[in-house]
Amino acid sequence: MTQAGQYISMSKKNKRLVLAIFASFLLVATIIAIAIGVNSHKNSTKNDAAHALLMASCNSTRYPDLCYSAATSFPDDSGKSDDPKAVILNSINATIDAINSNKIKADKILSTENPKKKQKTALEDCRKNYDSSLADLDKVWGELKRNPNNQLLQQKSYAENLRTKASSCKSNDDSCLDGFSHSSPLRELRDFFLGSSKDDAGKMCSNTLELIKKLIEDAQAIANRLRTTSRKLKEEDDSDEGWPEWLSVTDRRLFQSSLLTPDVVVAADGSGKYRTVSAAVAAAPKHSAKRYIIKIKAGVYRENVEVPSEKTNIMFLGDGRKKTIITASRNVVDGGTTYHSATVAVVGQGFLARDITFQNTAGASKYQAVALRVESDFAAFYKCGMLAYQNTLHVHSNRQFFTNCYIAGTVDFIFGNSAAVFQDCDIRARRPNPGQTITITAQGRSDPNQNTGIVIQKSRIGATPDLQHARSNFSAYLGRPWKEYSRTVIMQSSISDVISPAGWREWKGRFALDTLHFAEYENSGAGAGTSGRVPWKGYKVITDATEAQAFTARNFITGSSWLKSTTFPFSLVLVHLWNVAIYSPSRELMTQAGQYTSMSKKNKRLVLAILASFLLVAAIIAIAIGVNSHKNSTKNDAAHALLMASCNSTRYPDLCYSAATSFPDDSAKSGDPKAVILKNINATIDAINSKKIEANKILSTKNPTKKQKTALEDCTKNYDSSLADLDKVWGELNRNPNNKKLQQQSYADELTTKVSACKSNEDSCFDGFSHSTISRKLRDIFLGSSEDNAGKMCSNTLSLIKGLIEDAQAIANRLKTTSSKLKEEDDSDEGWPEWLSVTDRRLFQSSLLTPDVTTSRKLKEEDDSDEGWPEWLSVTDRRLFQSSLLTPDVVVAADGSGKYRTVSAAVADAPKHSAKRYIIKIKAGVYRENVEVPSEKTNIMFLGDGRKKTIITSSRNVVDGGTTYHSATVAVVGKGFLARDITFQNTAGASKYQAVALRVESDFAAFYKCGMVAYQNTLHVHSNRQFFTNCYIAGTVDFIFGNSAAVFQDCDIRARRPNPGQTITITAQGRSDPNQKTGIVIQKSRIGATPDLQHARSNFSAYLGRPWKEYSRTVIMQSSISDVISPAGWREWKGRFALNTLHFAEYENSGAGAGTAGRVPWKGYKVITDATEAQAFTARNFITDWDVAL
Incomplete structure (x- = not known):
């Protein structure tokens, strides 16, 4: 009994423990059973989740059908992944394809339809805009690829860079289309150009922007949630206030110093190295990493000047705004487009100008006549003048800063769709023609996700003397909405009574009155009263300084990153926010932390902790076993759901899905939604190239009128820009597999800007067809049945990238340590954009420049992971396929900038029976020729500028006479042939039956990142041995x-x-x-x-x-x-x-x-x-x- 009593006593003492252990076994068994059951249907669940994610992503865009189409037209791992970034990448690809298609179509119209002068100009404008968009989208694509975990998106300046690039895509698309609005013939050409595509390129730019915005928001939300509550936000002090962060101290000194040593001098009187500005620009280095100063001595320079995209970091330094004047008189009335009318057009990144005037003397009766067009990102102007009448200053796309400048005009004289901040400027309305109404701004934001707008801060808005004496005869307004989401903010400025009490004016009827964003904050002067302002839904008077702060140079154009480099004076903040602001943790968060600490001191018993650990381990093991038992099915379901969610967040989900699934590669099985973005970029590039080819075809075969020809040529230039941008975005995304760099705001902004420019270029192209009925008809021919898929795909890509950035930054915000400290720019650099480096700011202040030193790249050797290569492809040749640093033996360039203009000529001069590799660089361009590499030409390598850029094309076919063998555009026989980054094409068409793009008889031939595009019998792998990797073959x-x-x-x-x-x-x-x-x-x-x-x-x-x-x-x-x-x-x-x-x-x-x-x-x-x-x-x-x- 004693023993029994002891047993009973003992059992009572351990009753809870026994029951707990028993319960734990039951729990483990239940978990295992559930895990096995759940995972037995894993494939279905994951696919459903991925599809839901894709649909969710695309539904957040303005054109979800296009988004979905773009995301699914490249069916790779992204189609089955759970990373929304893939949707963005596919959207970018699709947008690039759409823009390329438009660009090709513009080229076709220019080459075949014989457009009139204005039509030609509009098309040429579109081409330029497309080129800008492609370049921007390429950068965005590359950045997203290089940052697989999206951490860089948490950095505001990085994120803003991506958004800016994506935003420019839409701006460029708008710019294109606007060029067709000046006459009935132009509008007819626009309709002909667009056809049934209805500007898909622009819509896809919009979608891409939306997706990138969402990605950035998610990434930054995560970072914000996890950011320490004890961080200290260090603001800039008064010394540099107002400058964008990207304007470096060096560049600011360039703006302020009178002791600058130029690289070259231009003088109209012959006392300099050059007599014209154009000559100096042409001789400037390409892709310069350091500031290149062109001194333009006092004088009047009657010329049209363009600073192309490859001329980076140029500075124009004049002798004073009233002494150095560049002037011309192009205009719409005399033939051409608004875009093409610019006296000076600046595209190359990092442009600076000081003490100079840009002028267009066409006059008020000539309507649109631009003095200065700025597409350059991180461009800044100090003590400059912009003088014209209608459309004086075209802030086309990207980011610009104007300080101490004088801008005068009549109608919409500050217009465009960049993110532009004007500080301490004199903005003057001139006397227009009788019956005209004065509008200072006409902002062109066509997508709500674009980070663009016009901000006028601490400036003076008034009238020139000729208007002042007659102001009662004219009405003047701060602005009107050029596009649906037009955004203009006037703050802390002086507004004279030349401005009507209503303040703002409609564009046409009720257009955009609910969707625009017009705002005023703390203005002064006789015309600053807001009591009589317009009652529109989109107009507001800002009363909260925090809201106004979003439009300062620091925030709106990431000024702290780049303005310091210009040496121009600037302010990053609001006037009354110059004092340092300190962020302090809230009392509530500190209280919660204290409660947690108190609770953590009340430790649980060791037995319970061990039991909990046991249960946790058992659950994990059970789940792991169950999960992996049916991994493939669930993953596919999740990936499909992600693809659908990503594309549904775009404006054109069908195009998004189509783009994501039309290139079915391994990404369709991955968990990385970035693949969707990459496929959208590819699809967009294809679409843009198609448009470019179409434009060239019209130019060469349709005998367009002068205006039609100009419009088409403009389009091809826009397409080229878009292609370059998209290629950069693609590369960046690929170089950043974990998306970490997307958490950096500046990096994220860079990608967004590139993609946005894609849409902007598309718009710019189509604008060139709006000037006449004939041009509109040509526009319809140009677009055909594509409904401007290029523009829509730009939109999708932008939306997808936005979402990717948001996700990356949300993750980073969530995971950031609570002890992290956010260090802002120091006090000395306040006001400059972030992207204007200290070096560039010094250039504005000093004559000394310290250029950036680029780090050398290390080529990674092939190891066991590369076993897929044929053994006969040597390590050296593999490097030729992988390295970006190759020295060619000769260069072929269709534009004449190389030793040869044709590939055939270069092959003919190549050595016979060469034992070493002979590299023929074939620069970007379309080479319309039939090329043969005969048997005696061994070890030849064709090195292009990219599959979307370098194209050898012809149209031999069986129907028109000949054989299948003879129809090849390119025939390769010589042993050891290599090709990289080039497309071989036969355009005979489906109705011509056999028509070969590439015939290969070469033994040990290899092709990397090449395209073979035709219809029947595209690629003839005739004999011997060949290897194709990362290629695109269509037929x-x-x-x-x-x-x-x-x-x-x-x-x-x-x-x-x-x-x-x-x-x-x-x-x-x-x-x-x-x-x-x-x-x-x-x-x-x-x-x-x-x-x-x-x-x-x-x-x-x-x-x-x-x-x-x-x-x-x-x-x-x-x-x-x-x-x-x-x-x-x-x-x-x-x-x-x-x-x-x-x-x-x-x-x-x-x-x-x-x-x-x-x-x-x-x-x-x-x-x-x-x-x-x-x-x-x-x-x-x-x-x-x-x-x-x-």
């Missing part, structure tokens, strides 16, 4: 055919829309003898459809291949196959021919079209299940198992 019927041993890795293989009644077959392998070691192997690639087929795929059947010869051999393995492929997979050639002797096989493929249950029942077809068997078809084995000395 309709048998578009990869021949009888070499060819391996395709990491390639995008796209079926295009054929003629009605045609059936699509990707491959037609020609092995005619069972002993031939030939065949086509497609590994780790992406098989899908181009956007034109994607939308009509229900009307056509597509197959992986058919047997051209009796022993045809084709193997598809470890690739993504979209549902464009019919369930049967393969197609007969004719009846039962070769069905028993062919060798068609599939191994470990994925995607909606990869299922083998419904495949053909032929004897020669099989599904490989043994990895050893599949190994025979790898590059190492299939194209290397020969005596390479033969």
Whole structure:
């Protein structure tokens, strides 16, 4: 009894512990059961989640259908990932494609439609805007790629850079379209140019901007949530107040110092090195990292000057605003576009000007006549004059700062869609023609996500003497809404009574009155009263200093990062906010911290802690086992949901989805939504290139009028800018796999700016067609049925990048340590934009410049991870494929800037039977020629500027006479041929049947990042051994055919829309003898459809291949196959021919079209299940198992 009593007593004491342990076992068992059950359906769940995310992302954009289309038209890992950045990347790709399409169309109109002068100018303006957008989108794409974890997006200046670039895309698109508004012929050309695309490029710019904005907001929200409550925000002091941060101390000194040593001197009297400014600009170094000062001595320079994109960090230094004058008189009335009318046009980044006047003397009767157009990012003007009448100053896109300047005009004389801040400026309304109404500003923000607008701070708004005496005869207003989301803020300025009491004026009827953002804050003067101001929903009087602070140079143009470098005077903050502001943690947060500390002191018993740990470990193990048991299905579902969510956040989700899925690569299986963005960038580049080709075609074949020709040429220039930007964005995104740099605001802003410029360029192109009915008709021809997909895809890409940045910054904000301290710019640099470096600020103050020193790049050697390369491709040649620092033997440039203008000429002069690599650099351009590299020309390498930039094209075909073999645009026979960053194209079209873009007979030939684009019989892998990696091949019927041993890795293989009644077959392998070691192997690639087929795929059947010869051999393995492929997979050639002797096989493929249950029942077809068997078809084995000395 005693023992029993002791037992009973003991059991009572341990009752709770026993019950707890028993409960823990039950809990563990339950968790394991749930985990197994949950994960048994993981694929479905994850795909659903990814699809939901894609839809959510695209639904946040203005054009969700385009967004979704762009995100899904490149079906790679992004289509199955859970990273919304992929949606942005695909949107960028799609936007680039749309812009390229517009640019191609502009080129086509310019070359074939014989446009009139104004039409030609409008198209040429569009081309320039497109080029700017492409360059910006490229930078955004690259930045997003280089920052996979989005941490850089948490940095405001970085994020603003991305937004600015993306915003410029939309501005450029608007600028393009506006060029077509001046006459009926121009408007007709615009309609012809746009066709049925309805400015998709602009819409896609909008979507991309939205997505990038969202990405930035998410990334920064995370950082803000986790940021320490004890941080101290250090403001700039009074000494440099007002300057943008990007204007460095060095550049500020350049603006202030009278002792500057110029690099060259321009003097109209012949006392300098040059007599014209244009000559000095032409001789300036390209892509300069240091400030290049052009001294322009007192005089009147009658010329039109352009500082192109490659002329960076230029400074114009005059002898005084009233002494040094650059003047011209281009205008719309005499033929041309607003964009083209500029006396001085500045595109190259980092432009500075001091003590000079830019003037257009066309007069009020000539309507639009621009004195200065600024597209340069981080541009600043000090003590300069801008004099004209209508449209004096075109702040086109990107970020600009004007201080101590004088701007005078009549109608919309400060207009455009950059982020522009005017400080301490004199803004004067001039006397217009009778009946005209004066409007100072006409801001062109066409998308609510663009970080653009006009801010006039601490300035003086009044009238010139000629108007002052007649002001009762005219009405004058602060501004009117040029575009739907026009944004203009006037603050802390003096407004004279020349301004009507209503303050602001409508554009037309009720247009934009609810969506614009016009605001005033703490202004003074007889015209500053707000009691009689307009009652519009979009107008407001700001009363909160915090709200007004958003429009200071520091915040609106990230001034603290760059204005210091200009040496120009500036203010970063509001007048009454000059004192240092200190951020202190709230009492509530400190109280919560104290409560947590108090609670943590009340430790739980050790037994409970051990038990909790045990339960946690058991749960984790159970979940891990269950999760991984069904990983693939769930991941696919999640990725699809992410793709849908990303694209639904764009303005054009269908285009977004189409762009994301039209390039089906490995990203379709990943958890990185950045892939969606990358595919959108690719699709956008394609679209822009298409437009560019179209424009060139019109120019060369349609005999456009002068205006039509100008409009088309403008478009091609805009397209070039867009392509360059998108290429940079693409590169940045690829270089930043973890998205960390996106958490840096300045970096994020840079990407946004590039993508935004894409849309801006698109707009700018179309604007050139609005001046006449003839131009509008040409616009319709130019656009055709594309409905301006390029613009819409720019929009999508912008929206996607925005979302990616927001996500990255939200994550960084959440994870940032609570003990972190945010260090702002020091007191001495206040007011400058962040992107104006200290060095550049000193240039404005001093004659001494300390240029930035770039760090050397280290080329990473191939290791085991590169085993996919053929053994015969040496390490040296692999470096040629990977390095950006290659020294060519000769340069080919269509524009004449190289040794040769044609590729054929360079090949003809290449050495025969060379044992060493001979590099022919083929600069960006379209080379319309047939090229042959004969057998004696060995070890030749074609090095282009990018698949979207360097294109060799022709149109030989069978229908017009000849053979399939002879139809090749480029034929390569000489051994050891390499090609990189170039497209081989045949434009004969689907109706011309066989028309080869590239024929390869070269042994040991390799192609990297190349494009092969045609319809039937695109790529003829004729004989010997070839390797294709990271290439894009598109066509309709048998578009990869021949009888070499060819391996395709990491390639995008796209079926295009054929003629009605045609059936699509990707491959037609020609092995005619069972002993031939030939065949086509497609590994780790992406098989899908181009956007034109994607939308009509229900009307056509597509197959992986058919047997051209009796022993045809084709193997598809470890690739993504979209549902464009019919369930049967393969197609007969004719009846039962070769069905028993062919060798068609599939191994470990994925995607909606990869299922083998419904495949053909032929004897020669099989599904490989043994990895050893599949190994025979790898590059190492299939194209290397020969005596390479033969």
